[in-house]
Amino acid sequence: MRYICDFHIHSKYSRATSRDMNIESLEKWAKIKGISVLGTGDFTHPLWLKELKAKLEPAEEGLYKLSNQQNNVRFILTSEISCIYLKHGKVRKIHLIIFAPSFKVVERINTQLSWSGNLSSDGRPILGMDVKEVLKIMLNSSPECLMVPAHVWTPWYSLFGSRSGFDSLRECFEELSSYIFALETGLSSDPAMNWRLSALDKYTLISNSDAHSPAKIGREANVFEGENLTYNSIIKAIKPKKDSSLDSKSKFGDRLSFVFTIEFFPEEGKYHYDGHRLCRVRLSPAERKKYGGICPNCGRPVTVGVLSRVDTLADREEGFTPTKARPFNKIVPLVEIIAEIFSQTTPTSKIVNEEYQRLINYFGNEFEILLNVPIEEIIKISPKVGEGVKKIRRGEIKIIPGYDGEYGKVQIFNREEEKKLNQKTLF
Known part of the structure; x- marks a missing residue:
């Protein structure tokens, strides 16, 4: 069980x-x-x-x-x-x-x-x-x-x-x-x-x-x-x-x-990168070091994010995996996938909610869709959602990192992929 x-x-x-x-x-x-x-x-x-x-x-x-x-x-x-x-x-x-x-x-x-x-x-x-x-x-x-x-x-x-x-x-x-x-x-x-x-x-x-x-x-x-x-x-x-x-x-x-x-x-987390939200300045760890931890716009100290803090305390290189490490699966919430597909700025819109409920009613629950249902089964019911879940399971997405209290922004499909998907769904 x-x-x-x-x-x-x-x-x-x-x-x-x-x-x-x-x-x-x-x-x-x-x-x-x-x-x-x-x-x-x-x-x-x-x-x-x-x-x-x-x-x-x-x-x-x-x-x-x-x-x-x-x-x-x-x-x-x-x-x-x-x-x-x-x-x-x-x-x-x-x-x-x-x-x-x-x-x-x-x-x-x-x-x-x-x-x-x-x-x-x-x-x-x-x-x-x-x-x-x-x-x-x-x-x-x-x-x-x-x-x-x-x-x-x-x-x-x-x-x-x-x-x-x-x-x-x-x-x-x-x-x-x-x-x-x-x-x-x-x-x-x-x-x-x-x-x-x-x-x-x-x-x-x-x-x-x-x-x-x-x-x-x-x-x-x-x-x-x-x-x-x-x-x-x-x-x-x-x-x-x-x-x-x-x-x-x-x-x-x-x-x-x-x-x-x-x-x-x-x-996608709110504090992954360094930065200063009020000035809309997002910095990678290398960029923060370049500016001496100071916002290049206003001269105030930036908020040092999680990635930089881990790097400061780490005694191993990125990519190291301990012998008994427990595996993990990364997900993007289903409403965010649907919102991108329908070009909605908010995942709480009516059209997103209707599609979300339709998929939940068919497959049972959200984790079942994100983790377990075969991609081809999802595609039969919602082709674009199925393709989105496939890309997420493979880790083939783009994310603009979050910083200083601002969530990161996920992009599942690029313009070329969106064009191909739209052509597929027409036939």
Whole structure:
């Protein structure tokens, strides 16, 4: 059995999120996308936690489902926390994802976190705490919890971020480093970029959407295979197997394997390249070095993006693959493919939505289309979409990289290819 999991999302109680980020919409979109397990996000927020308790009921051990519904979508209790604090003479801003096995454990975590900040202010609370203190609270609440540093390369609010992060995990977590088992790569990096740091070989790399609206869930995800899907089997599959206490057969008899991740093309991420958004200046790492890290238009420092930051900390050449590296597949969201085909500037237009729903109704879900359905079968139903999916699976697309908070721009077809496709569809 295969399970696609997206652990990091936000609720309607987080800043800059859709009001549709409620349990019912999330379950609906999980089915549309083909997601088996979805993180609840924001369990630290009192109103969201109240809603989760009211609308979810226990399913498999440590997992939940929408009450009184016959469906296969499961929820796992997760939340993101923002830590802003001073360490080694520098302000640090780090985001953390926490996994919890039960509402009882969540309540323990929330009680202790509330002593250091207002959990009601934001679905992703901002706390003036060292990440080590949050880790201690989590472990004291339950040893079954898991902490994962979020989007570890984002310039702001991340473990290795160029603006407020550290140069190593050890520098950040110090004597508690051994309790960190996994890292979230974020939209602007992929596993291959992280493989350039030998220090990261010991950590599992996970990928999530960090969605702020229902249609964005599943932009990135994690794929597991096996039987007896439970909270513990997921956590054990994430934790590196070198830990002798974490073999594939747990005390509960769980067996699950983490087989690959589903990735955004990192160039499409908001912080892949360096640059200065206000001046619309996009710079490659080489160009940033040429200008001394200064915007050539206004003279202000540019935002150093993920690609440059990886290059700064890397001790391996680009293209290196560790022996036990987990594979990954890159995707472009289906609505973006359709929007380009119909020459739509927004993927939320009526014509895009109608074609999207038609394809979902025919093939079942989005991941099935992007990853599994034979190209010739897609072409029978939608020739241009089929050709687009084929190019994406082969990695034959062009992307203008994102920078300083601006998403990159994907171009699937060049003008000559568009002309040929239009001629084909006429006959």
